[in-house]
Amino acid sequence: MTSVPSVFNPVRDYYYIAIDWGTSRLKAYLCCVQPNENVTIIDEIQAAGVQKNHKDFASTFRNVTQQWREQNGLLPVFMGGQIGSTIGWKQTPYVACPVAPADIVTGQFEFECEGQIINIIPGVSCQHANGNFDVMRSEEIQVLGWLEASASHRNGTFLICLPGTHTKWILVKDGIIQMFKTAMTGELYDLLTHSSILIQAPSDTFAADAFDLGSKFTLASASGSLIHGLFSVRTKQLFSELSPDEANSYLSGLLIGSDVRAALHAQEWDIKDVDEVIIIGESHISDLFERVIRTQTEFVRCFHGKQATVLGFAAIRQRYLALQSH
Amino acid sequence: MTSVPSVFNPVRDYYYIAIDWGTSRLKAYLCCVQPNENVTIIDEIQAAGVQKNHKDFASTFRNVTQQWREQNGLLPVFMGGQIGSTIGWKQTPYVACPVAPADIVTGQFEFECEGQIINIIPGVSCQHANGNFDVMRSEEIQVLGWLEASASHRNGTFLICLPGTHTKWILVKDGIIQMFKTAMTGELYDLLTHSSILIQAPSDTFAADAFDLGSKFTLASASGSLIHGLFSVRTKQLFSELSPDEANSYLSGLLIGSDVRAALHAQEWDIKDVDEVIIIGESHISDLFERVIRTQTEFVRCFHGKQATVLGFAAIRQRYLALQSH
Numbered sequence: 001m002t003s004v005p006s007v008f009n010p011v012r013d014y015y016y017i018a019i020d021w022g023t024s025r026l027k028a029y030l031c032c033v034q035p036n037e038n039v040t041i042i043d044e045i046q047a048a049g050v051q052k053n054h055k056d057f058a059s060t061f062r063n064v065t066q067q068w069r070e071q072n073g074l075l076p077v078f079m080g081g082q083i084g085s086t087i088g089w090k091q092t093p094y095v096a097c098p099v100a101p102a103d104i105v106t107g108q109f110e111f112e113c114e115g116q117i118i119n120i121i122p123g124v125s126c127q128h129a130n131g132n133f134d135v136m137r138s139e140e141i142q143v144l145g146w147l148e149a150s151a152s153h154r155n156g157t158f159l160i161c162l163p164g165t166h167t168k169w170i171l172v173k174d175g176i177i178q179m180f181k182t183a184m185t186g187e188l189y190d191l192l193t194h195s196s197i198l199i200q201a202p203s204d205t206f207a208a209d210a211f212d213l214g215s216k217f218t219l220a221s222a223s224g225s226l227i228h229g230l231f232s233v234r235t236k237q238l239f240s241e242l243s244p245d246e247a248n249s250y251l252s253g254l255l256i257g258s259d260v261r262a263a264l265h266a267q268e269w270d271i272k273d274v275d276e277v278i279i280i281g282e283s284h285i286s287d288l289f290e291r292v293i294r295t296q297t298e299f300v301r302c303f304h305g306k307q308a309t310v311l312g313f314a315a316i317r318q319r320y321l322a323l324q325s326h
Numbered sequence: 327m328t329s330v331p332s333v334f335n336p337v338r339d340y341y342y343i344a345i346d347w348g349t350s351r352l353k354a355y356l357c358c359v360q361p362n363e364n365v366t367i368i369d370e371i372q373a374a375g376v377q378k379n380h381k382d383f384a385s386t387f388r389n390v391t392q393q394w395r396e397q398n399g400l401l402p403v404f405m406g407g408q409i410g411s412t413i414g415w416k417q418t419p420y421v422a423c424p425v426a427p428a429d430i431v432t433g434q435f436e437f438e439c440e441g442q443i444i445n446i447i448p449g450v451s452c453q454h455a456n457g458n459f460d461v462m463r464s465e466e467i468q469v470l471g472w473l474e475a476s477a478s479h480r481n482g483t484f485l486i487c488l489p490g491t492h493t494k495w496i497l498v499k500d501g502i503i504q505m506f507k508t509a510m511t512g513e514l515y516d517l518l519t520h521s522s523i524l525i526q527a528p529s530d531t532f533a534a535d536a537f538d539l540g541s542k543f544t545l546a547s548a549s550g551s552l553i554h555g556l557f558s559v560r561t562k563q564l565f566s567e568l569s570p571d572e573a574n575s576y577l578s579g580l581l582i583g584s585d586v587r588a589a590l591h592a593q594e595w596d597i598k599d600v601d602e603v604i605i606i607g608e609s610h611i612s613d614l615f616e617r618v619i620r621t622q623t624e625f626v627r628c629f630h631g632k633q634a635t636v637l638g639f640a641a642i643r644q645r646y647l648a649l650q651s652h
Binding site (some may be wrong): 023051086130132133134135166181182183184185187188191192195196197198217221225226227228229230231232234235236238239241255258259262263266 | 349377412456458459460461492507508509510511513514517518521522523524543547551552553554555556557558560561562564565567581584585588589592
């Protein structure tokens with residue numbers, strides 16, 4: 001079935017495709033926004049991310065969106081994430097902080113793929129107190145979505161935590177991204193679980209006491225606790241203080257504790273100026289970060305990751321249409 | 327050729343086999359000690375370590391020592407390292423600190439393999455200020471070898487650094503091992519080089535400026551610099567501050583700087599009480615640690631790893647013979 005072009009086509013004009021195309025996963029959404037209504041997810045699909053794609057991005061895109069295009073014809077497509085990086089499809093620039101997330105739309109890269117107009121959103125960069133640069137791609141879309149969710153989010157100072165393969169800690173003041181930091185917490189967890197001497201048999205079972213033991217250790221201790229503390233994952237098994245099943249939770253606690261401690265003591269911001277810590281992500285990982293952060297402050301709240309992504313893309317589409325109409 | 331047993335057999339009595347059988351490598355030495363003379367290495371051979379051995383330790387042992395046994399008949403064999411651990415051939419206990427390294431011989435495990443008497447040396451354990459246990463296997467043999475090398479080594483307080491897959495930092499006071507700590511520096515370097523997003527093409531070329539940049543960063547910075555600093559390996563490439571070739575040296579500097587900082591600030595000892603830092607290892611890795619430690623103190627010296635191992639096993643054999651004769 002192919003749609004017939006017309007002057008006004010409600011499907012074509014209110015439907016669009018949003019794709020968060022990251023390193024490890026691609027998450028595509030068929031969305032609909034009617035004027036003055038909230039965005040609705042019509043359908044969604046997941047696939048492998050940039051790393052496993054062997055660079056054949058066009059065919060991945062075709063496979064993922066084929067059914068939606070067959071049913072609805074050509075739709076506007078917005079993409080964010082590593083798909084715009086040096087290892088992605090088309091390289092988009094980084095917009096430097098401080099930046100209002102909606103403003104990044106002006107730097108997007110627009111191209112055609114088999115008649116389909118695709119927009120890849122730029123990433124965001126910043127420079128730390130020590131001169132190091134940092135970058136992110138796709139997390140700024142979630143921050144934008146969270147900012148859109150309530151006017152109260154656009155007033156005050158928030159430290160936004162987005163856990164994942166790489167945790168991003170983003171300082172947002174009155175709706176403007178000021179600065180951010182990246183920690184390789186999730187990637188380290190995967191490497192140490194599957195490829196190191198620490199874990200003999202990976203376990204997905206959550207052991208709360210073991211997790212808390214790990215996070216308390218790195219939260220409380222002085223510098224270097226991570227590199228000199230990791231080996232305790234093995235010794236606690238050798239001395240029967242942890243079962244092999246509990247070792248994974250302890251390791252997770254060690255890493256998240258270290259990440260949270262570093263974020264709350266970062267040179268790039270003063271945690272005393274922060275009104276609230278907001279965790280944006282999927283609940284299975286957000287809950288772990290909340291558990292640790294709550295031991296340090298009561299001002300912490302979770303926001304659903306998918307909701308943030310979809311609201312963010314809706315705001316990007318709206319800004320894009322506004323720019324087109326000028 | 328088989329040797330004919332006799333009352334006095336100079337080959338059988340002065341020759342022995344010493345095997346440092348670790349996680350990643352097995353290093354076997356055919357050694358000779360004449361009365362009142364130094365130990366001589368007659369021959370040496372390397373093979374894969376415990377992890378790659380698929381538990382068939384007897385056949386690995388046969389293959390490695392076959393020629394030596396054909397030429398010299400049955401010889402005493404001393405082994406140390408992970409071969410005595412839960413993932414090794416025979417599990418030997420850990421002797422708790424404080425301990426004089428030569429005393430660990432009393433806990434060795436003696437068994438027969440095809441007529442051959444084999445002794446596996448125990449490991450050493452300790453408990454940190456925070457209650458965590460730590461363990462080592464084979465490093466205590468190198469410490470023993472270093473102590474045997476000069477009477478001056480048995481007087482004073484030394485912090486001994488043994489870099490490797492896992493760095494061991496060992497506090498030795500007047501010839502007694504007091505305490506030690508383990509850092510997973512080498513294992514992290516391997517995992518992050520070969521399996522993470524940080525390095526696209528691993529490089530063995532040493533880039534001094536990049537290495538120093540990395541070590542200065544983690545040496546100088548406050549807690550959490552490692553987990554929040556690793557991502558700079560990627561961003562410095564994105565912003566053309568490091569070439570892909572230099573990225574590996576920068577990562578190495580980051581990790582060794584973090585390790586050294588944690589060791590010099592460890593709660594388990596006061597670095598002001600330490601007379602000298604001694605690095606025992608192979609020069610390609612010892613040189614990197616010396617380069618970093620020398621930025622913090624002038625009292626640092628290197629000692630050759632193989633020499634330490636061979637002297638250590640000679641002392642163990644001597645103590646073993648003394649115990650046998652009682």
